Amino acid sequence: MKARRDRTGLAALAPFLWLGLFFLFPFLLVAKLSLSDTALAIPPYTPRIYWSAGLAGLKTFFAALDFETYARLTSDRLYIVAYLSSLKFAAISTGILLILGYPLAYAMARCAPAVRQALLMAMILPFWTSFLIRVYALIGILKPEGLLNTALRLVGLGPVNILNTETAIYIGLVYAYLPFMVLPLYAVLERQQHDLLEAAADLGCTPFEAFWRVTFPLSLPGVAAGALLCFIPMVGEFVIPDLLGGSSTLMLGKTIWTEFFANRDWPAASAVAIVLLFTLVVPIVLYQRQQAKLMEAGR
Amino acid sequence: MKRGLTTFNIASLVIGFGFLYLPIVLLVIYSFNASRLVTVWGGFSTKWYASLFRNEQLLDAIWVTFRIGLISATIATVLGTFAAVALVRAGRFKGRTLFSGMIFAPLVMPEVILGLSLLLLFVSLGLPRGFWTVTVSHATVTMCYAAVVIQARLSAFDRQLEEAAQDLGCPPIKAFFAITLPNIAPAVAAAWMLAFTLSLDDLVIASFTSGPGSTTLPMRIYSQVRLGVSPEINAVSTLLIGLVATGVIAVYLFQMRKRREA
Numbered sequence: 001m002k003a004r005r006d007r008t009g010l011a012a013l014a015p016f017l018w019l020g021l022f023f024l025f026p027f028l029l030v031a032k033l034s035l036s037d038t039a040l041a042i043p044p045y046t047p048r049i050y051w052s053a054g055l056a057g058l059k060t061f062f063a064a065l066d067f068e069t070y071a072r073l074t075s076d077r078l079y080i081v082a083y084l085s086s087l088k089f090a091a092i093s094t095g096i097l098l099i100l101g102y103p104l105a106y107a108m109a110r111c112a113p114a115v116r117q118a119l120l121m122a123m124i125l126p127f128w129t130s131f132l133i134r135v136y137a138l139i140g141i142l143k144p145e146g147l148l149n150t151a152l153r154l155v156g157l158g159p160v161n162i163l164n165t166e167t168a169i170y171i172g173l174v175y176a177y178l179p180f181m182v183l184p185l186y187a188v189l190e191r192q193q194h195d196l197l198e199a200a201a202d203l204g205c206t207p208f209e210a211f212w213r214v215t216f217p218l219s220l221p222g223v224a225a226g227a228l229l230c231f232i233p234m235v236g237e238f239v240i241p242d243l244l245g246g247s248s249t250l251m252l253g254k255t256i257w258t259e260f261f262a263n264r265d266w267p268a269a270s271a272v273a274i275v276l277l278f279t280l281v282v283p284i285v286l287y288q289r290q291q292a293k294l295m296e297a298g299r
Numbered sequence: 300m301k302r303g304l305t306t307f308n309i310a311s312l313v314i315g316f317g318f319l320y321l322p323i324v325l326l327v328i329y330s331f332n333a334s335r336l337v338t339v340w341g342g343f344s345t346k347w348y349a350s351l352f353r354n355e356q357l358l359d360a361i362w363v364t365f366r367i368g369l370i371s372a373t374i375a376t377v378l379g380t381f382a383a384v385a386l387v388r389a390g391r392f393k394g395r396t397l398f399s400g401m402i403f404a405p406l407v408m409p410e411v412i413l414g415l416s417l418l419l420l421f422v423s424l425g426l427p428r429g430f431w432t433v434t435v436s437h438a439t440v441t442m443c444y445a446a447v448v449i450q451a452r453l454s455a456f457d458r459q460l461e462e463a464a465q466d467l468g469c470p471p472i473k474a475f476f477a478i479t480l481p482n483i484a485p486a487v488a489a490a491w492m493l494a495f496t497l498s499l500d501d502l503v504i505a506s507f508t509s510g511p512g513s514t515t516l517p518m519r520i521y522s523q524v525r526l527g528v529s530p531e532i533n534a535v536s537t538l539l540i541g542l543v544a545t546g547v548i549a550v551y552l553f554q555m556r557k558r559r560e561a
Contacts (some may be wrong), residue, residue, distance in 0.1 A: 009392035012343070012385030015378045015442065022439040027417035029423055040469035042421050104315035121551050126319055128493070128543050132517050132524075133536040137322035140329065140528050147325060176317060208354040229407060236409020238503055242340035243524060255412045260507075268421070272413045280409070285452070288403040 027277070034270035035065040043172035045266050069271040079272065089166075089241075089251060091232035094227050097181040100174065101226065105185035106215075109192075120186065127179045135172055135243050142168055142244070159220075164246030172240040173236040181226040188222030189215070222292065228287040232280050241244075252276050323540065330533035346467040347534040357519055358536065364499055366431065371437035372494035377444025378438070379490055384475075386446065387453045405443045413440060414507030421508065428510030436508045437501060441494035448493060452486030453479075487552065496543055 041048040047064040074078045108119045126134065141147045142163040150161045162168050192215060200210035238253035245251070252272060259269035304312075328346075334341025351357060363372070382402055405413060415438045421428055456479065464474040480487070502517040507516065517534070523532055 009385060009389040011381045012389060012392065012394075013383035015379075015385070015446070016398055018378055018439065018442070019398075022417065022420065022435065023401055023405060023413075023550065026420040029419040030412075030416045033419060053357070066559055100315065100318075102308065103338055107304065107311040107315075110304055110308055111436035117555070120314060121548070124517075125324070125544060125547055128496050130517065130536070132502050132520060133326070133539060134323065135537065136520070136528075139524070139534075140326060141322055141391055143528070148478075153503075167485050175318065175322070178315070182315070189448055189496075230402040232407040233409055236411055238411050239521075253409055253411045256415060257503075260415065266419075269415060273325065273415050274522075276409065277412060284404055284407060285400075287407055288400055291403050 016128075018053060030270045030277075032065075032070055033267055034274045035067065036267045037064075037066075037068065038265050040266050044264050070275075072268065073271055073275065075263075078186050078250060082252055082255045083275065083279075085236050085250055086252040087095070088236075089173065090231050091171055092169055093177070093234055094181075094231045096225065097173050097177055097230055098223065101181035101185055102177060102223075105180075105182045105189055105222075107108065108182070108186050109189035110286065116190070117204055119274045123179050123182055123186070126185075131176060132239060132263045133191065133241055134176060138172055138175060139243060142171070153261065156266065163244065163286065164248075168244040168246075169241055169249060169251075172244040173234055173237065175229045176240060184225035185222040188219045192218055221294075225287070225294075228283055228290070232283050232287065235280060236276055312556035316508060327537045327540065328531055331531060332530060334532075339407040347530040348538075349504055351538075352535050355532070356514075357516070357531075360415050360519040361518040361535075363513055367434050367437060367513075367515065368498040369443060369496045369506075371434045371498045372491050374434075374438035375442035375445045375494040376487060376491040378442040378460050379494070380449055380487060382442065382446035383453050386450050400445050402443050405440050406447070410501075410503035411507075414504040417504065418560040426507060429513045430509075432508045432510070433513060433515065436504050437494075437498040440501075440504065441497045445490035445494050445499060448490040449483060449486045452483045456482050485554065492546060492550070496546075499539070499543075500513065 024034070031047065033045060035048060036045045038044060047061050056174075106121070108116060111119060117200070139146070144161060144163065146158065148162070162171070196214050196218075197210050200214050201207070205213065234258075236253040237251065237255050241249050241251040241254050245254075255277070256269045256272050259265045259272065319434060322347045331345065332339075332341055333342050333344035333346065347369050382398075386399060386402065389395070412435070417432075417439070418428070421432045426432060435500060460482075461474045464478050469477070501515075502521050506518055506521075508530075509518065519533055520535065523529060
């Protein structure tokens with residue numbers, strides 16, 4: 001029995017090596033590049049390691065690294081604004097998602113089993129649909145001569161200007177991430193025992209009290225999972241601020257993209273990525289812990 | 300949970316699903332609009348679909364995207380199955396925490412970070428960017444999704460069947476292929492489909508890791524969307540949504556029927 005278990009670990013070998021090479025190792029390269037300087041070269045940074053120079057080459061390489069790029073980030077107001085507004089957008093959207101997603105997941109969990117299955121499927125379907133296409137669908141509605149303003153005109157209301165504003169980003173984030181919030185919430189709510197609420201009612205709880213003192217506390221793991229699952233990627237979101245927010249909005253994901261593709265400043269893009277990563281490391285570890293715990297419980 | 304819906308429950312469902320589906324429904328409807336203007340309904344027409352099939356650039360992009368999806372999803376599913384087996388079956392092994400960290404982190408990691416880091420890897424290895432760099436990148440990210448999907452099914456699978464086979468003298472590897480794999484096959488298939496659609500939909504990672512001649516469909520769509528809304532994009536989006544929805548709904552109905560038979 002024991003020997004068999006030990007050999008099962010070998011199954012991890014191929015994915016371990018693959019992820020080590022293509023997921024873990026590249027982060028060292030990002031960290032390294034964030035300490036380099038920009039240069040007019042291909043690839044556009046300096047210093048580079050010259051393996052032919054041997055150990056001496058490695059030494060000059062390390063000597064040339066500095067924290068100049070990071071100093072540049074902290075002195076430039078644009079980066080700081082982008083950092084803070086990324087956190088703001090992600091935090092507020094997570095809040096809106098909870099307020100919108102909780103009643104939805106709760107209502108889904110209360111449906112009859114057959115309806116529940118169909119609704120669950122309808123909630124998963126957008127998750128499979130292209131993110132880009134779903135954001136694109138919003139543009140047609142929100143743009144100045146779009147469907148929203150056409151509808152508003154029909155009921156005699158003035159045009160509203162939403163596209164390329166912060167409001168558009170909030171709408172986009174909430175729209176795109178709603179299934180990510182609802183699904184973990186639904187998973188915990190659906191499993192709850194009806195007996196618990198009956199017991200609470202027998203003991204004199206009003207339905208609202210029963211919800212607040214029984215259902216809600218028991219659903220907190222789902223709340224945490226949904227919030228982390230939305231908050232973490234939203235901080236680094238690129239497509240939504242780029243397509244819905246217009247040129248004036250600053251968010252970290254967009255900053256990395258612009259530094260990389262438009263300004264060809266690879267060290268700056270890397271430094272922003274490292275800052276973003278350090279910001280998200282705590283929530284990511286929390287999320288991973290929770291998933292591992294759920295996995296243990298499922299066994 | 301208590302059955303019977305309150306008005307508040309029904310309102311939540313209507314608002315939630317309405318919000319989720321209205322934009323997609325409108326996008327599909329307007330792909331059949333004869334007028335080029337998004338807000339003016341100029342009558343029913345399929346001309347944008349016709350012009351789609353004459354657009355060489357778009358067709359090229361679709362072909363590249365499908366090939367990348369097929370290959371990367373297959374790599375991801377094989378690696379993801381191994382990873383799931385290790386996560387569920389291996390108990391404590393050296394580096395387990397790191398391993399499960401590497402499986403779960405890419406699920407929430409912002410795509411720009413993944414794209415940038417993979418690109419730097421390819422540059423430092425001196426690999427020319429193109430078809431294969433995108434394929435490898437997609438396989439890396441989607442294998443984590445595949446692992447999670449398969450892991451869920453595997454941990455629900457009754458291990459005694461496999462142990463019984465081994466007690467009867469079946470070698471562990473053979474027992475896995477003869478008994479466990481057929482049992483988790485629906486999850487393996489679902490994992491492949493998920494990996495395939497994620498690859499099909501990805502814009503950010505592909506933008507970082509692709510090179511000349513390997514522009515994917517989302518990259519094409521993105522560059523056109525930046526120029527404004529066009530009915531042709533509505534048409535290609537409708538086809539993509541239709542394809543994915545058909546696949547997902549077919550799998551769902553198939554599973555429902557099997558469950559009823561069981």
